[in-house]
Amino acid sequence: MKIADIEIKGALLAPMAGYTDAGFRAVCSLCGAGAVFTEMVSAKGLIYDSEKTKDLLYTTPAEKVSCAQIFGADPYFIRAACEHKIMDKFALIDINMGCPVPKIVKNKEGSALMLDPALAERVVKEAVKSKRVITVKCRTGFYDSLSCADFVKRMQDAGASAVTVHGRTREQFYAGRADMEPIKKAVESVDIPVIANGDIKDKESAEKALKETGAAGVAIGRGALGNPFVFAQFCRGNASMTAAQVLDLHIKILSEIYPEKKVVNDMKKHIAFYVKGRKGGKEIKLAAFKAQSLKELEEIIRYI
Ligand SMILES: Cc1cc2nc3c(=O)[nH]c(=O)nc-3n(C[C@H](O)[C@H](O)[C@H](O)COP(=O)(O)O)c2cc1C
Incomplete structure (x- = not known):
């Protein structure tokens, strides 16, 4: 197009x-x-x-x-x-x-x-x-x-x-x-x-x-x-990226713009979508919503 x-x-x-x-x-x-x-x-x-x-x-x-x-x-x-x-x-x-x-x-x-x-x-x-x-x-x-x-x-x-x-x-x-x-x-x-x-x-x-x-x-x-x-x-993209890799990159970019607290909060709603309907997804989502720092969130992402 x-x-x-x-x-x-x-x-x-x-x-x-x-x-x-x-x-x-x-x-x-x-x-x-x-x-x-x-x-x-x-x-x-x-x-x-x-x-x-x-x-x-x-x-x-x-x-x-x-x-x-x-x-x-x-x-x-x-x-x-x-x-x-x-x-x-x-x-x-x-x-x-x-x-x-x-x-x-x-x-x-x-x-x-x-x-x-x-x-x-x-x-x-x-x-x-x-x-x-x-x-x-x-x-x-x-x-x-x-x-x-x-x-x-x-x-x-x-x-x-x-x-x-x-x-x-x-x-x-x-x-x-x-x-x-x-x-x-x-x-x-x-x-x-x-x-x-x-x-x-x-x-x-x-x-x-x-x-x-x-x-x-x-x-x-x-x-x-x-x-x-x-x-x-639809198009030859990098289909081999894992959810953890895209989330890491997402966090890295948001961290260029916003303070840690906002990045953590913004990422929670994205993470909820990544784990929706997955086995163990609810636990990961709950853990993510409790996270207070990027370090904690990055730990959780390893399980996605
Ligand atoms: C949370 C959310 C935020 C949206 N914000 C915008 C927006 O800022 N501008 C816009 O044109 N449409 C916005 N939309 C509409 C979407 O661009 C799209 O038209 C709509 O969700 C239907 O497409 P979908 O079924 O693929 O989601 C929003 C939709 C959702 C769910």
Whole structure:
């Protein structure tokens, strides 16, 4: 798949707040992800020089096709964020039009932009003026999926180079099965690449989604948590890395950004995914949640 002139091979790592940190993006890249997205960062936060926002945009050379995701609904701040120097290191900037969380929606941001396509268009048109490659990630709709294809077409016409569509409406949040039908209609309505997303967790579900939608590629979210190795099914990644090795690297990278206490806390939720459903997993998870230091956590990782 090509987005503007960026070649992307393999499946993409979807943006996930609290999870797609620089460490996880690096390990997913090493395992074969074709592109990796930061979690959504506030356009205003960046312009107001928030250190937290900048930390979320930390990258390492291990990251392959690094993509930043921003959120906001004010065209001025969106453009300013896209023009920010920190964005030089990203291959593209994705605009979040899918977040369902009430505090975001209340500000007309995230999925609320699907209720106001004229504003969404202005946001994209301003972003494009930054001369960066701009993409959009949306849902199939807010209340229903009737205008999905029309919305995606409007994003294309406003200048987006690709659109990722999560096959659920905002009303659905994360419940129910992702619906591929509106994504198919979106694919048919545009010339730019459409990336299918929702419930894709392995090669089989990816092939099914590609067949059903005709999409140019797939993005994997929850299916990659605790399982960055999933990307090796799509592209020649380093499939021989063990969970302990990827966790070590993940910790090493987070330690470049954050103090030990935060690294320990952030790693606990990742570790929980690595051991989910495994024999003895519950004990490992409990031990990890009790850990107070990286030394303790590193000991525990040896058992994963
Ligand atoms: C914990 C969590 C955080 C998420 N954060 C973001 C985000 O920051 N930006 C975004 O566009 N989507 C976000 N999403 C949505 C995912 O990118 C994806 O669209 C959704 O989970 C469906 O794909 P999946 O079934 O492969 O997980 C998040 C999802 C989860 C579960």
